[in-house]
Amino acid sequence: MPFYELTLITRNLAKPDLYKTLHRAAKTLLEHGAVIRELQSLGHRDLPHKLSAKQTKESTYSSNYFLISLYMSRDEQTTMNSVLHKDLDILKSKFVKIEPEEQIECTLDEELKPVTQRQSVQDLRQNQKVGHFTRQKIYKRVEKEWRAIPKSFPIAPMRE
Structure with missing residues (x-):
């Protein structure tokens, strides 16, 4: 029924x-x-x-x-x-x-793992597609961080 x-x-x-x-x-x-x-x-x-x-x-x-x-x-x-x-x-x-709902299987063991060890996160990383615009944003952010690092000349060792 x-x-x-x-x-x-x-x-x-x-x-x-x-x-x-x-x-x-x-x-x-x-x-x-x-x-x-x-x-x-x-x-x-x-x-x-x-x-x-x-x-x-x-x-x-x-x-x-x-x-x-x-x-x-x-x-x-x-x-x-x-x-x-x-x-x-x-x-x-x-x-x-x-309509009858699908039975949801318990994934508590999977959810309790650290994020990097979860299968769903690993699948996302393997199948990751990054568009051109996103690549540009990442490049600019890395470049900005690189420029923020103070650069100095190496100090020569003391003469004896």
Whole structure:
């Protein structure tokens, strides 16, 4: 089953009504074969643009945002999209498919080595490409440092 994130934007509701709306949405998801992994409230926020309620047509400028992480089959996702769209307390609902992340292997041993002994740094040094402009800057810096060193004539040894 693919992994989805469902974003719900509800009407401005009191806490008991908001609870009922979320309970109804989660129950509907579970009845259609979804496995809810996480339900997260993103808080009460201003909307990016004016939305109007479905039945009363009243304008809404701020609302509650919720994010539900879930596993669900593709067929059920399309039917759930239409079911949630018909709910009067939910202004917008959007499913976003999340691709599974690659497993990151632990490279702590590599990171604890001194910088010069790391394989990534050695690869960078071997494959290093320095452009003309960078070479000029390096040459000028070295030349400036060379001129800053005080030069003096050698002192002859004492005669006996």
